[in-house]
Amino acid sequence: MAPDRDPVRLARDVVIFTRRSARQYNRVRSSARDLFVDVYSNALAGACVVMMVASLVVALRNEIAARSIHETSLVAMRWQVLPAGILWMALTYLAFVGIVVVARRLGPVTVGQAEGAWWLPLPIDRRPMVLPSFLRRLGAVGVVASVSYVPFSLLTALDRSPSAHVGAAATFGGGTVLAVAGAAVLQLAPASRALRASIFVGLVPVAVLPFVAAAIWPLVLVGVAATMLVAYVLHRAGAVRGSELQRGGAVSGHAVASIFFIDVNELRRSLVAERASGVSRRGSRYYARPPRRALTAVVRADVAAFLRLQPPPTAALVWQGICVGVALVTPALPVFLQLTVILIAGCVTTAGTGTVARRTAVIPELDVLLPVSPVLVRCSRTLMPALAMAAWMGALTAALAVLGAGPPSLVLLGALAGFGMGAGAVRAATRPATDWTTPPVETPFGSVPRGQLSSLLRGTDMTVLAMVPVLLALYVGVVHPWLILAQIIASATAIIVQVSTPPSR
Known part of the structure; x- marks a missing residue:
C-alpha cells in the first residue's frame, strides 16, 4: 500500500480535519469577553469550593485529634473492635469498584453521535479517532481522584507527613487510572464475567497501597501497573465494537447534558444499566390475579x-x-x-x-x-x-x-x-x-x-x-x-x- 494510503495516517488526517473545523466554528462564535467571564466565574467558584472544603476538613481533623482514644460513640465500647485502617481500605476498594462500574457504563472508549456517523463507517483504523478522548479522560480522572483523596487522607491518617499525604493521593490517582483502564478492557469482552471478577479481585491489593505511603514503592508499583494496562488498551482500542463506542458516547453525552442542566433525575436515568435480555417474571402471579x-x-x-x-x-x-x-x-x-x-x-x-x-x-x-x-x-x-x-x-x-x-x-x-x-x-x-x-x-x-x-x-x-x-x-x-x-x-x-x-x- 502506498504511504499516502496508509489507514493510520488517513485516520489521523480525518481527526485533525474534524477537530480543526470544530475549533474554527467555536472560535467564530465566541468572544474574548465571554471567555474571560467563563474563566473568571469558574475560577471563583473553584476557589470558594476549595476554601469551604479546606475549612471543613481542618475543623473535622481538629475534632478527631482532640478526642480520647477511649471516648465512647454510638455503640458500647466493647463492640469497637474494627481497626480504622481496615475500614478505610474497604472504603477505598469500594471506591475503585464504583469507578469501574461507572466508567464501564460511560465508556470509557467512546465516540459522540456526530463522530459515530462521520468516522465509524469509514474503512480506516479507529485508534486515532478514539485515543485522544480516552487519554484525556484518563488524565482528568487521575487528577480529580488525587485531589479528592487529599481530604480523606487528612482525616483518616493524622500522623502522616505532608509528603506522605501527597504520595497517598498520587497512589490513589494511579489506582483510579488502573480502574478506568480495567473498564476499557471490559469493553473488549463485554460478556466476560470472569474478566470482570478478575478485575475486581485485582483491585484488592491496589486498595491497600495508598495506606503504605511512607515508602515510594507503592506509587511506583501502581504507576507501572497502570502504564502496562493503559498500553494494552491503547494497542487494542481500535478493536472495540462500533455499537459499544456509540452506546458509551450516548450515555456520556446524556450524563454530561444532565450535569449541565442540573437535572439529577436525568443523571440517574443516564447511569442506569440496561436490563438483561430475558423477561423478568417477578410478581407475575400477584399481578395476574383478577x-x-x-x-x-x-x-x-x-x-x-x-x-x-x-x-x-x-x-x-x-x-x-x-x-x-x-x-x-x-x-x-x-x-x-x-x-x-x-x-x-x-x-x-x-x-x-x-x-x-x-x-x-x-x-x-x-x-x-x-x-x-x-x-x-x-x-x-x-x-x-x-x-x-x-x-x-x-x-x-x-x-x-x-x-x-x-x-x-x-x-x-x-x-x-x-x-x-x-x-x-x-x-x-x-x-x-x-x-x-x-x-x-x-x-x-x-x-x-x-x-x-x-x-x-x-x-x-x-x-x-x-x-x-x-x-x-x-x-x-x-x-x-x-x-x-x-x-x-x-x-x-x-x-x-x-x-x-x-x-x-
Missing part, C-alpha cells in the same frame, strides 16, 4: 414494576455495612460524624428506590388517563419505596440496637422513619425541571437559576425530616415517647406532602 377495583390494578402494577425494574439491593447493603462499620471502628469517630454517615447513607439509599417513580415521571400525562384519583395514584407510587426503606431502616436500627446504640424500640423508630423516606424518594423523582427563562441569581459559585436550590432539595427535604427523630434517638441513646410521636408526625408529614403535591412534569 382485580376487583381499578385502584387494586394500579397498586399491583406498581408492585410488579418495582420488583422487576428495581436494581439488586447491592448498593443498599453496602451502605448499611458502611454505617455499621463506622459504628464499630476503633478509635471511635465523633458521634456527629457517625450520624452524618448514616444520614448520607439514608439519602443515597432512598434515592435508589425511586426507579419506577422516575420512569413514570417522564410522561406524567399517562397517570391522568387512569380511572383513579391522582392522590391515590401517588399513594400507590409511594407504597413500595416506603416498604423498602422501612425494611432497610429497620434492619439498620436493629443492628445498631444490638450493638448498644439504643433500646429495642429503636427498631420501631427506624421502620416508621422508612415510610417517610420512601415518600421522599417519590417526591424527588417528580422534582421540577430547571426554569432557564428566569434571570439567574449570582452566587459565589457562579450564576444559578432561580428556584434551582429548592428544586434540588425537593424530596431530600422530606427524607431528612423523616430521619431527624431517629438520629436524635441515636444521639441521646434513649427512645423517649415524644420521639416516637415526633417520628410519626415527621413521616406522616412527608407522606401527606408527597401525595398532595401534583407532579411538576
Whole structure:
C-alpha cells in the first residue's frame, strides 16, 4: 500500500480535519469577553469550593485529634473492635469498584453521535479517532481522584507527613487510572464475567497501597501497573465494537447534558444499566390475579414494576455495612460524624428506590388517563419505596440496637422513619425541571437559576425530616415517647406532602 494510503495516517488526517473545523466554528462564535467571564466565574467558584472544603476538613481533623482514644460513640465500647485502617481500605476498594462500574457504563472508549456517523463507517483504523478522548479522560480522572483523596487522607491518617499525604493521593490517582483502564478492557469482552471478577479481585491489593505511603514503592508499583494496562488498551482500542463506542458516547453525552442542566433525575436515568435480555417474571402471579377495583390494578402494577425494574439491593447493603462499620471502628469517630454517615447513607439509599417513580415521571400525562384519583395514584407510587426503606431502616436500627446504640424500640423508630423516606424518594423523582427563562441569581459559585436550590432539595427535604427523630434517638441513646410521636408526625408529614403535591412534569 502506498504511504499516502496508509489507514493510520488517513485516520489521523480525518481527526485533525474534524477537530480543526470544530475549533474554527467555536472560535467564530465566541468572544474574548465571554471567555474571560467563563474563566473568571469558574475560577471563583473553584476557589470558594476549595476554601469551604479546606475549612471543613481542618475543623473535622481538629475534632478527631482532640478526642480520647477511649471516648465512647454510638455503640458500647466493647463492640469497637474494627481497626480504622481496615475500614478505610474497604472504603477505598469500594471506591475503585464504583469507578469501574461507572466508567464501564460511560465508556470509557467512546465516540459522540456526530463522530459515530462521520468516522465509524469509514474503512480506516479507529485508534486515532478514539485515543485522544480516552487519554484525556484518563488524565482528568487521575487528577480529580488525587485531589479528592487529599481530604480523606487528612482525616483518616493524622500522623502522616505532608509528603506522605501527597504520595497517598498520587497512589490513589494511579489506582483510579488502573480502574478506568480495567473498564476499557471490559469493553473488549463485554460478556466476560470472569474478566470482570478478575478485575475486581485485582483491585484488592491496589486498595491497600495508598495506606503504605511512607515508602515510594507503592506509587511506583501502581504507576507501572497502570502504564502496562493503559498500553494494552491503547494497542487494542481500535478493536472495540462500533455499537459499544456509540452506546458509551450516548450515555456520556446524556450524563454530561444532565450535569449541565442540573437535572439529577436525568443523571440517574443516564447511569442506569440496561436490563438483561430475558423477561423478568417477578410478581407475575400477584399481578395476574383478577382485580376487583381499578385502584387494586394500579397498586399491583406498581408492585410488579418495582420488583422487576428495581436494581439488586447491592448498593443498599453496602451502605448499611458502611454505617455499621463506622459504628464499630476503633478509635471511635465523633458521634456527629457517625450520624452524618448514616444520614448520607439514608439519602443515597432512598434515592435508589425511586426507579419506577422516575420512569413514570417522564410522561406524567399517562397517570391522568387512569380511572383513579391522582392522590391515590401517588399513594400507590409511594407504597413500595416506603416498604423498602422501612425494611432497610429497620434492619439498620436493629443492628445498631444490638450493638448498644439504643433500646429495642429503636427498631420501631427506624421502620416508621422508612415510610417517610420512601415518600421522599417519590417526591424527588417528580422534582421540577430547571426554569432557564428566569434571570439567574449570582452566587459565589457562579450564576444559578432561580428556584434551582429548592428544586434540588425537593424530596431530600422530606427524607431528612423523616430521619431527624431517629438520629436524635441515636444521639441521646434513649427512645423517649415524644420521639416516637415526633417520628410519626415527621413521616406522616412527608407522606401527606408527597401525595398532595401534583407532579411538576
